[in-house]
Each structure stands twice: as structure tokens, then as C-alpha cells.
Amino acid sequence: MTKPATAEAFFNEDFAAHAAELPGAGVPWLDQRRAEAITNFRKTGVPHRRVENWKYTDLKVALESANDVSSGTVAWKIAPVPAGVELFDLSNLADAPEWVSARLGKAAAANAIAAASLALARSGFALRVAKNTDVAETLRLSFSGDGHVRALIVLEEGASLTLAEKQAATGSFRNTGLEIVLGRNAHLTHLRVAEATNAIEVEDVAIRVAGDASYRAHLVNGGAKPARLNLRVTLKEPGASAHFSGVSVLGEESHADVTTEIYHASGRTQSTQLFKHVVGGKAQAVYQGKITVAEGADQSDSRQTAKALLLSPRAEADLKPELEIFAEDVKCAHGAAVGDLDADSLFYLRSRGVPEGEARSLLIHAFVEDALGEIAREDLRAELTQVVEKALPRAQEPLP
Amino acid sequence: MLDIKDLHVTVDGKEILKGLTLSVKAGEVHAIMGPNGSGKSTLSYVLAGRGGYDVTGGSIRYQGEDLAALSPEERAAKGVFLAMQYPVEIPGVTTLTFIKTALNAQRRARGEPDLDAMSVLKLVRQKAKELKVSEEMLKRALNVGFSGGEKKRLEILQMAVFGPKLAILDETDSGLDIDALKLVADGVNDLRRHDRAMLVITHYQRLLNYIVPDRVHVLAGGRIVAEGGKELAHELEAKGYAHIVKDAA
Numbered sequence: 047m048t049k050p051a052t053a054e055a056f057f058n059e060d061f062a063a064h065a066a067e068l069p070g071a072g073v074p075w076l077d078q079r080r081a082e083a084i085t086n087f088r089k090t091g092v093p094h095r096r097v098e099n100w101k102y103t104d105l106k107v108a109l110e111s112a113n114d115v116s117s118g119t120v121a122w123k124i125a126p127v128p129a130g131v132e133l134f135d136l137s138n139l140a141d142a143p144e145w146v147s148a149r150l151g152k153a154a155a156a157n158a159i160a161a162a163s164l165a166l167a168r169s170g171f172a173l174r175v176a177k178n179t180d181v182a183e184t185l186r187l188s189f190s191g192d193g194h195v196r197a198l199i200v201l202e203e204g205a206s207l208t209l210a211e212k213q214a215a216t217g218s219f220r221n222t223g224l225e226i227v228l229g230r231n232a233h234l235t236h237l238r239v240a241e242a243t244n245a246i247e248v249e250d251v252a253i254r255v256a257g258d259a260s261y262r263a264h265l266v267n268g269g270a271k272p273a274r275l276n277l278r279v280t281l282k283e284p285g286a287s288a289h290f291s292g293v294s295v296l297g298e299e300s301h302a303d304v305t306t307e308i309y310h311a312s313g314r315t316q317s318t319q320l321f322k323h324v325v326g327g328k329a330q331a332v333y334q335g336k337i338t339v340a341e342g343a344d345q346s347d348s349r350q351t352a353k354a355l356l357l358s359p360r361a362e363a364d365l366k367p368e369l370e371i372f373a374e375d376v377k378c379a380h381g382a383a384v385g386d387l388d389a390d391s392l393f394y395l396r397s398r399g400v401p402e403g404e405a406r407s408l409l410i411h412a413f414v415e416d417a418l419g420e421i422a423r424e425d426l427r428a429e430l431t432q433v434v435e436k437a438l439p440r441a442q443e444p445l446p
Numbered sequence: 447m448l449d450i451k452d453l454h455v456t457v458d459g460k461e462i463l464k465g466l467t468l469s470v471k472a473g474e475v476h477a478i479m480g481p482n483g484s485g486k487s488t489l490s491y492v493l494a495g496r497g498g499y500d501v502t503g504g505s506i507r508y509q510g511e512d513l514a515a516l517s518p519e520e521r522a523a524k525g526v527f528l529a530m531q532y533p534v535e536i537p538g539v540t541t542l543t544f545i546k547t548a549l550n551a552q553r554r555a556r557g558e559p560d561l562d563a564m565s566v567l568k569l570v571r572q573k574a575k576e577l578k579v580s581e582e583m584l585k586r587a588l589n590v591g592f593s594g595g596e597k598k599r600l601e602i603l604q605m606a607v608f609g610p611k612l613a614i615l616d617e618t619d620s621g622l623d624i625d626a627l628k629l630v631a632d633g634v635n636d637l638r639r640h641d642r643a644m645l646v647i648t649h650y651q652r653l654l655n656y657i658v659p660d661r662v663h664v665l666a667g668g669r670i671v672a673e674g675g676k677e678l679a680h681e682l683e684a685k686g687y688a689h690i691v692k693d694a695a
Contacts, residue, residue, distance in 0.1 A: 388534070389497070390532075390534050391534045391536055393494075393496050393497065393518065394530065394533065394534040394536075395536075395544075395548070396495075396517070396518035396519045396522070397494045397495070397496075397518045397519075397521075397522060397527075397528055397530075398522055398527075398544075398548035398551075398552075398604065398608070399519050399522035399523050399548045399549075399551045399552035399555065399608070400519060400547060400548050400551045401519050401551060401555075402517070402519065404547070404551065405519075408536075408539055408544075408547070409536070411538060411539070412536050412537050412538030412539050412587075413538070414538075415537060415538025415539075416537065416538065
């Protein structure tokens with residue numbers, strides 16, 4: 047497939063041509079779930095800027111103005127598989143075990159891109175960490191190539207895992223659908239690095255968190271054209287928590303949109319978010335953070351902060367924190383700020399002999415430092431810090 | 447060392463310094479006193495090279511060179527140091543890392559080799575002890591969560607480590623209690639040398655009890671309106687600025 051007539055056709059033709067060849071096609075529960083998914087997708091259509099939640103990321107225009115988009119089989123790699131992790135390749139879906147068939151795609155219904163990845167994914171995996179298993183080794187996961195891919199991650203009660211996801215900068219279009227289910231007192235740390243790319247890159251991560259369990263996401267976004275990441279969390283029971291931190295480093299004409307939805311379904315749940323965007327060139331950073339505290343979810347605590355540093359007059363940041371509170375006894379705090387490098391700080395450093403370029407770099411590092419500081423493990427913090435440092439010169443390049 | 451002649455400076459189109467003339471020789475400590483809004487901070491910023499302070503007339507010669515033509519970092523490398531009234535907080539950069547970065551940047555600009563981390567640490571530790579700057583402060587992010595006194599001590603510590611030729615202290619006494627003031631003043635006095643000039647800018651005479659100046663200049667309305675020895679500071683304290691400024695007018 048090269049240039050699709052319309053964005054819708056890009057998905058519909060893919061489904062028409064390949065539905066019968068998808069792994070597990072013909073298995074009734076799968077056929078049914080995929081049919082529901084494509085129906086849901088058609089109902090919403092390809093998201094565009096007049097859809098509130100997609101105001102700053104027009105997927106439809108991106109697809110229709112791309113010269114060459116194709117949908118194939120996304121390659122995923124988990125190597126090595128750490129001890130304590132059970133891995134199932136979705137290409138064997140016809141023989142899916144119960145823990146996969148019971149859950150796969152359950153969180154995809156209401157969301158267009160998640161529905162698309164469920165209906166169209168030709169590859170993917172499911173992994174499970176058994177009850178009370180603490181996986182010591184970091185699980186390294188990478189995606190490359192074009193198309194839709196789907197994954198299910200299940201941590202049973204008391205299990206813990208560190209997952210390092212890499213979205214490699216290949217291909218013209220990739221849509222990843224990730225579903226994460228955390229049992230009671232399970233703990234998942236999810237690091238995600240999206241390399242800078244000229245492709246269209248979307249990902250939807252849906253997370254269900256049981257009581258006393260925690261989900262931690264630490265992101266580094268290099269930007270795409272465009273890039274959209276959904277993090278949708280349901281904190282189901284008391285003691286459940288979600289913590290996000292992220293750094294976007296964008297230059298040239300790249301774009302990165304991080305949209306989070308946190309649903310405090312129960313009382314005594316906690317969420318924190320800290321996002322820092324460094325934006326240069328003609329790039330655009332987007333943060334939309336919606337927090338909903340359900341009726342009766344008392345003693346919930348949510349905090350969100352998003353800040354953007356604009357390094358060029360053509361750079362743009364759209365930060366939109368949003369709160370919906372139906373409970374009475376809650377603590378919610380949010381803040382957003384967009385600005386230039388602080389002139390006082392810059393002068394202070396220069397007056398001590400630090401040349402202007404170096405002073406600017408130092409202040410940019412200082413700006414992102416607290417978001418990276420959220421990563422508890424020192425080796426992983428160092429790893430992501432290095433990714434950020436490598437990306438910064440691109441954001442600092444002057445406009446042509 | 448420093449020769450300012452008929453200096454005119456505007457900020458946002460408004461003239462703040464209106465023909466200031468001042469000369470400081472190596473080895474001397476001069477005090478600049480003046481009421482609020484007289485142009486004291488403007489003078490310190492224009493000497494350090496802050497943007498937005500436009501020299502519209504007159505000249506600043508520093509060691510025979512046109513100071514106004516240099517960038518702030520070039521001035522620092524050539525030995526100009528401004529201890530600021532409000533040192534900025536920079537999260538994410540530890541104090542020690544910052545001092546090392548700044549010191550080596552100055553050295554590089556002068557064509558001197560970098561000092562390694564151990565040598566910098568040794569140098570900083572030695573000076574830090576005298577100024578009661580703790581190891582813990584050195585490890586913390588620059589000025590973040592520091593008290594007013596700690597920030598000022600850190601300014602003087604930097605001055606001691608960089609070893610400038612011309613040190614300008616802008617309201618270094620503001621916000622300090624008497625113990626902190628003594629500590630800072632002792633630190634400054636230790637740095638008095640035959641080849642170093644200092645410009646102590648202050649609103650109050652109090653600091654000058656501890657850092658005794660060779661000359662006192664009174665700045666009002668953007669120019670020097672009175673000059674004298676250290677006794678002038680006492681006269682100001684006793685009679686107030688209005689008296690002196692009126693006499694000069």
C-alpha cells in the first residue's frame with residue numbers, strides 16, 4: 047500500500063485484505079472481538095483535530111498527506127526472556143491459553159486507535175508474571191517496522207517487573223496497543239523510549255491497577271510526525287497508584303503528544319505526573335492530562351505538573367491539565383507552565399565565566415532533571431538521561 | 447584597574463546612570479553608598495555585562511581595556527566577579543559541579559589547562575571550611591533551598607575560588623544577621639590583596655564597620671555626589687542621605 051485515498055481507507059482496506067489471514071482467524075471469540083473492534087473503530091473514524099481529545103494531533107491529515115504509508119507486520123523482540131516471565135506469541139492465537147483469551151482486547155473498545163490495533167494487529171505477544179514472582183532482570187522489549195501490533199502484560203498478585211520498551215525509529219506508520227493488568231500488590235515499572243522518527247507513530251496503553259498495586263511509567267519522547275501516546279489508567283481499588291514522568295525533546299518539525307487519562311475509581315488511590323518538554327525548531331509538544339475522581343473515591347490524591355521550555359520562536363507547546371472530581375474529600379493539584387530559558391539564571395552562569403552555549407545546555411539539563419530523577423533505579427536513570435542528552439542538540443539547533 | 451568616565455546607562459529607554467565617574471586602583475577597596483533607586487545595582491550589572499543595560503555615553507576601562515565590549519563570560523575570565531544581591535537557584539546542577547564548570551570555563555578562556563575534579567574539590571574544600579560552607583551544601587543543587595546567609599557565603603566562596611582581580615559586591619549585607627555578616631566580611635577581608643580591587647555596594651554603613659573601605663563614594667540620581675574616606679560612611683549613618691545629597695545639589 048502506498049498513498050491511501052483516505053485515512054479510513056487505509057484501515058478498512060487493510061482489514062478487508064488481511065482479516066482472514068490474521069493469527070487465529072476463524073476462532074470464534076477472536077473473530078468476534080476483532081469484528082467488534084473494527085465496528086467501534088468505524089464508529090469513531092480516524093481521529094482528527096475536531097475531535098476534542100485529538101485537537102493537537104491530526105492523525106487523519108497526517109495519514110492523508112503522507113506520501114508513503116504501509117501496514118505490514120510489526121516486529122517485536124524480547125531478548126532474553128527473563129526468568130519468571132511466561133511469554134506467549136500472538137501468532138499462535140488459535141491456541142491461546144485462558145489467561146490470554148480472557149483478557150486480550152478487553153480495554154480496547156472505547157478508543158479508536160486501540161480498537162484499530164486490536165482489529166488489525168498481525169503480530170504481538172502476551173506475557174505473564176506469576177503470583178509473588180519478583181523478576182529481577184529488566185525485560186527489554188522493542189518494536190520495529192510498519193503496521194499494527196498488540197500486546198498484553200499481566201502481573202499476578204504480588205508480582206513485580208521492570209519493562210524497558212523501545213519504539214525504534216523505523217517505518218512509516220506504527221500503531222501499538224498495549225494492555226496491562228496488574229493484580230493486587232503487583233508492581234510494574236515501565237520505561238519507554240521513542241526514538242525520533244519521521245514516521246507516524248501512535249500507541250495506546252491501557253492499564254488496570256488493583257489494590258495496593260502500582261504502575262510507574264517513565265518516558266522519553268524523541269518526536270515523530272506526529273507521535274501520540276495514550277496512557278489510560280484505572281485505579282480500581284484502595285492503595286492503587288500510578289506515577290508518570292516524562293521528557294520530550296523535540297527539534298525540527300517533530301511532534302509529540304502525551305495524553306493521559308487517570309480514573310480514580312476507588313478511594314485511597316494516588317496518582318502523580320511530571321512532564322517536561324524541551325521544544326526547539328518548529329516542533330510541537332502536547333500534554334493532555336485528564337484526571338477523574340469517581341463519586342465516593344474519597345482520600346484520593348492526584349498531582350500533575352507539565353512544563354515546556356521553548357527554545358525557538360516557532361516552537362509550540364500545548365499543555366492541558368484537566369480535573370473532574372465527583373468525590374468530596376480529595377487532594378488534587380495541577381500546574382502547567384510554558385516559558386523560555388530564565389534570563390536571570392543565564393546571566394548568573396555567564397557572569398561566572400560559563401559561555402552562553404554551555405550555560406544554555408546546563409539550564410536545559412536542570413529543567414529536565416527532576417523528571418528523570420523520578421526513575422528510582424540509578425542504572426536506568428543513567429540510561430534514559432543519556433538518551434535525553436543525545437537528543438538535546440537537535441532541539442537546540444537554530445531555525446534555518 | 448577600573449576607570450569609569452562620564453558613564454551614561456539606560457535601561458528600557460530610561461537613563462539610570464547620568465555621568466558617573468569613578469576610579470579604583472589595584473589593592474583598594476571602594477564603597478559605593480546610596481539611597482534606593484540611585485543606580486547602585488545598575489552600576490554592578492553594567493560592570494558584569496548584563497543584557498538590557500545600554501551604555502549610551504562615557505567609558506569603562508578595565509586594565510586598559512574597553513570593558514563594555516566584552517561578553518559577561520569574557521569579563522569573568524579576565525577577572526571581573528560580581529557577588530550578586532540575589533543569587534539564582536539552579537535545580538539539577540550541584541554546587542560543586544557548577545563551581546568546577548565555571549572555574550574551568552574561565553581557565554580555558556585564559557588558555558590554562560582544566561583542573562581535574564580532585565584538584566577542584568581540594569581547592570573548594572579549603573575555602574569552604576573558612577566560610578563554614580558544609581560538604582552537604584556543596585552536594586546540593588546550586589542555591590536551591592539555601593538560606594539568605596548560605597547564598598551569600600556561597601557567593602564569597604566562589605569569589606575565593608575564582609580569585610578575581612576586580613570584585614564587585616552588590617548589597618552583600620542585605621538579609622544577613624550580624625553573625626552571618628561577620629562571617630561574610632571576614633571572608634571578604636581575607637581576599638584583600640595588593641593586586642585586587644574591590645567595589646562594595648551597600649545601602650547601609652553597617653557592612654563598612656567590618657569591611658573598612660579606602661574610599662567612600664555616594665551615588666545619587668545616577669552620579670557620584672560626594673566622596674571621602676571611611677568617615678564619610680559614618681557621617682551618612684548619622685545624618686542620612688538627604689543631608690549629603692542636598693549639600694551636593
